[in-house]
Amino acid sequence: MSRITIHDVSRAAGVSIKTVSRVLNSEPNVRSETRARVLKLVEELNYHPSLSARSLAGRSSNLIGLIYQNPSANYVVDLQKGALERCHTRGYRLLVHPCEGTDLSSVRDLAGLVLESHLDGVVLAPPLSDSTEVLAELQKHRIRFVRIAPTVDLGAHSCVFMNDVAAAREMTEYLIALGHERIGFINGPPGHPVTEQRYLGYTLALRSHGLDVDPQLVDRGEFTFDSGLAAARRLLSRATRPTAVFASNDDMAAGTIMAAHEMGLTIPSRLSVAGFDDSYVAQVIWPRLTTVHQPTYEMAHQAADMLFRSLGDEAPPKSVEIPYRMVCRESTGPRPAN
Amino acid sequence: MSRITIHDVSRAAGVSIKTVSRVLNSEPNVRSETRARVLKLVEELNYHPSLSARSLAGRSSNLIGLIYQNPSANYVVDLQKGALERCHTRGYRLLVHPCEGTDLSSVRDLAGLVLESHLDGVVLAPPLSDSTEVLAELQKHRIRFVRIAPTVDLGAHSCVFMNDVAAAREMTEYLIALGHERIGFINGPPGHPVTEQRYLGYTLALRSHGLDVDPQLVDRGEFTFDSGLAAARRLLSRATRPTAVFASNDDMAAGTIMAAHEMGLTIPSRLSVAGFDDSYVAQVIWPRLTTVHQPTYEMAHQAADMLFRSLGDEAPPKSVEIPYRMVCRESTGPRPAN
DNA sequence: GCCCGTAAAGACAACGCTGTCAACCGATTG
DNA sequence: CAATCGGTTGACAGCGTTGTCTTTACGGGC
16 A cells, blocks of 8 residues: 555546646646546545655745744643644644753754755744844744744844733733832843843833832742742742732742742732733632733744745735733732731 | 755765765765765765655655644643654654644544655554544554553554553542542543543542442543633532542642632641642642642653654564652641541 | 637656665685 | 675665646637
8 A cells, every 4th residue: 555646646637747736736727627627536545745745846845843942831832823723724834843951052953953854934932032043043044934022133034022011011000000019020030032021111110100129129030930939938038028029920920829828928918919921820820810911822823924924925024013911810909908 | 055965965075975875874884984074074064964855765754743632731742842852862853733623624634644744653642542533544544653541442552551540549549548538529521531540540449448439529520720610619519528629630620729719618628639640730739739640751752762663663562551650749638627 | 821829738857865776896715 | 716795885766746848729810
């Protein structure tokens, strides 16, 4: 039982392989009668064109890459789903490529991956979307790419993003509106694109409401639960404890909630906690987390779409902003009377 | 700047393309001196062989598929990581394929996927690993596969699994040992491979300790947080409330904990909750969840390994059992004095 | 009635590699 | 010294498509 090829179909239909090829690629200049006959045979013989042969012979491989380096499972899955959905409707296939480790070797591998697999283009998720090495490598090989949530070289390439500054600012202002004045902040790791932005939003909100940015109220984590737990423990043991903590992602917010539980601080009556991302954990922990919905799925979806458009020489917009959404749940409340 | 091919390397090294090919594939009968020269040029020219050409010309595509249909992000990511790691060390590439929807079309597509992409084989995750349609389709096309956690046709093909029955039994016995006698159970959806097994473990434990299986204490969910929450609400409002609830996965256990919080039942002093999977949420919710660690990563890793071995005609073991591990945290405690 | 334009279809050479087989070499053997 | 052999290498034909160019058929305009 060997593979069914275009030759089998062409023989059965009594046409040349080129005609079958034309039908399969929806090219013009095929009589509708012939087209129908070929299509019927394709169905009957259960013929599936070889992608390898296609990408070898043609200009396109109908394969794009999704490149990320992110520890958060939910983020990754949303990314994949968004990109996959778009790939599916456009007849593309997706190769996922988690870049583990920050070493340079994986960066060099990247161009290799694209070349080996004949990728038509790649979608770059943060923090890789800001890596100058990665960008340089891709450009050197003239590889098309779309970046998700970059913070540097905005104008240079297509990208899709959300306004992290405005979102962080709005969340902080929400806490201020609830009466909080000592608002702690758990920052992300330095160097990560969104870290600066979310912190900036936090400080802008404070300043515009006449509040000082107290370094005693700012700590730092690695965007992981454990690091958030540790940072929150430090923050909540300070002499002047904050009445609200804004963690710059949900995992660290979950850590903060755990720390509060440990210390017997009821949420939100004695401590308000806000997160960022609206990941799965936000809906699952007690109390449910007030957070900013990051449109990861939509961004990946849009990024893939822009990539396809640029592959089709259909000059895509330089950048697309996807709106975020405040999600107010039960982890935040008015400042304690005290 | 066009692509660098095997011809460029062979020209530069002053050998035939076949010799370069031999070097790249670690074939014998190449003088070590020649081999070194070729390798050096490959490095210098930054040559990357085309996988399309390879899979078209050769017998193997060095590409395997990971096929799943699972809503849980953490499970999926663990699966991917396990398979990817093994692929990486063996020089294979991984095509992930989430089968959304249970419709037959995706099943028919499956063989198409394999044929189109020249996959050498596939790893099948539950619940697809039990789908007779999928298995039939793969066999019809003589496609090699390894199943993860199947429950039917065990002997027929290679598979890797864990002992869900024993694990569920051990967890139930752990609760019994804590003094609990009214132990609720939240079952999974009918038809899913592990549903029956975990329930069986639960009943076996009860019976062997002289306890009845009270249908009033058993409810059902869909392995999702929301369904677990709903089931727990029902379960905890019954006349004779259980003193412990064993949810057959972590997401539903998280829902149970949320329900308990809603009803003001402190955990574990008034209600013990146990889960299954040891997914990310288990470590993040308050109190941390007592659960069974499901070795998802290891199973995927092992499955990929077995697939590679069977591709290399190195008759792999028919089935491999990966040990589970009880993880006792703070969500379980002695039966309330009452 | 002839020429030309255009739609429809085919012939054939790539694409970049591997598989097969043949060729060559120096060394061993009878 | 011819025959043989194993290690080393190369020539060349695919693999299953698409791209390019050519051929054929069929109308319409003069």
